[in-house]
Amino acid sequence: GAVVSQHPSWVICKSGTSVKIECRSLDFQATTMFWYRQFPKQSLMLMATSNEGSKATYEQGVEKDKFLINHASLTLSTLTVTSAHPEDSSFYICSARDLGTANEKLFFGSGTQLSVL
Amino acid sequence: QQQVKQSPQSLIVQKGGISIINCAYENTAFDYFPWYQQFPGKGPALLIAIRPDVSEKKEGRFTISFNKSAKQFSLHIMDSQPGDSATYFCAASMGGGSEKLVFGKGTKLTVNP
Numbered sequence: 001g002a003v004v005s006q007h008p009s010w011v012i013c014k015s016g017t018s019v020k021i022e023c024r025s026l027d028f029q030a031t032t033m034f035w036y037r038q039f040p041k042q043s044l045m046l047m048a049t050s051n052e053g054s055k056a057t058y059e060q061g062v063e064k065d066k067f068l069i070n071h072a073s074l075t076l077s078t079l080t081v082t083s084a085h086p087e088d089s090s091f092y093i094c095s096a097r098d099l100g101t102a103n104e105k106l107f108f109g110s111g112t113q114l115s116v117l
Numbered sequence: 118q119q120q121v122k123q124s125p126q127s128l129i130v131q132k133g134g135i136s137i138i139n140c141a142y143e144n145t146a147f148d149y150f151p152w153y154q155q156f157p158g159k160g161p162a163l164l165i166a167i168r169p170d171v172s173e174k175k176e177g178r179f180t181i182s183f184n185k186s187a188k189q190f191s192l193h194i195m196d197s198q199p200g201d202s203a204t205y206f207c208a209a210s211m212g213g214g215s216e217k218l219v220f221g222k223g224t225k226l227t228v229n230p
Contacts, residue, residue, distance in 0.1 A: 006160070034217075043206060043220045044161070093160045106151075106218070108160035 003027060004096050006109030013084055014117055021079045021112045023094030029074035030096035035067075038091040038111075050077040084116045120144075121209050123221025130228050136194040138224045140207035143188065147209040151218070152181065152192045155204045164205070165192070197228045 003026040013019050023033055031052045036044040048069055049057040056069035066088075068080040077096075081088055093111040122141045130136045140150075148169055153161035167174045167181040167190065174181045180193040194201055204225045208218040 004160075009158075041223075041225075043222045044218075045220075046217060049217070095160075106163065108153075108162065111158065111160045113158070 004094065004107045004109040006094050006112055008112060009110060010113040010115070012115045012117065015085055016083055018080055018082045019084055019114060021081075021092055021094070021114075023077045023079070023096065023109050025075045025096045025098075025107075028096075028098040030077075030098070031074060033071060033077040033094055033096045034106075035069065035077075035079050036093045036095065038093060040091075044093060047079075052077075081114065084114070086116045089114055089116045121207060121219050121221040123207050123224060125224060126222070127225045128227070130197045130226065132197065132199060132228055132230050134197050134228075136197045136201070136226055136228070137191060138205055138207070138226070139189065139191045140209075140221050141187075141189045142209050144209070144211070145188070146211045147219075149210045150181070150183065150190050151208050152179075153206045153208065153220075155206065155223075161206060194226075197226075199228045199230050202226055202228050 005024045005026050007022045011019055033050040035047045037047050038044050046059050047062045050069045050071040052071045052074055058064050071077040091111050091113050094109045095106050098105045120143055124139050151166035152164045154164045155161040165176050165179045165181055167183050169185050172183050178195045183190045204223045206223045207221040210218045
């Protein structure tokens, strides 16, 4: 099946620094990728929809300037957490839809655990 | 607000038993209902999905039952195995696809040997 690669799998950073997370579709093209946030023992909350070649669409309550999304190619989307603070510590997951299959095929990355000290 | 309510929050089943997880939704515009399996430290993986034009879908040991009038759907895991121990999420979306999924809060399943 299609594979979505997410990197890094975990990162520890100091408060005030920025962290970039990459999401790649390895064997298919994805014009749309999705970024989720998941707190421990909680569900996935959609943060934003990443659109190739255009601006991302953010969900209500998500700060655009804090969570920068870039989708420069059909296989890569990046999420940058700017000026990270301890409350940004969370599990971030990306997903991508394989255009070559039926609409229901949404593949998830393995997630990135961010810890801000 | 679009919501998907999932229960139970946790479930313990003996090996070989049947695991049943239930979800209910409010928005009648939802037309795609997937179930995802997530292991600790990993992203969710699509397990099985159903559309409202059928009442049941079976794939191996996994079955989705769908009740459109009650706006409920459930996941049945037959012959549950310790390897099935994971967190399961139901979800729903509109437009026939998997965009902008609304997830349930998850059910942690433990299958005892």
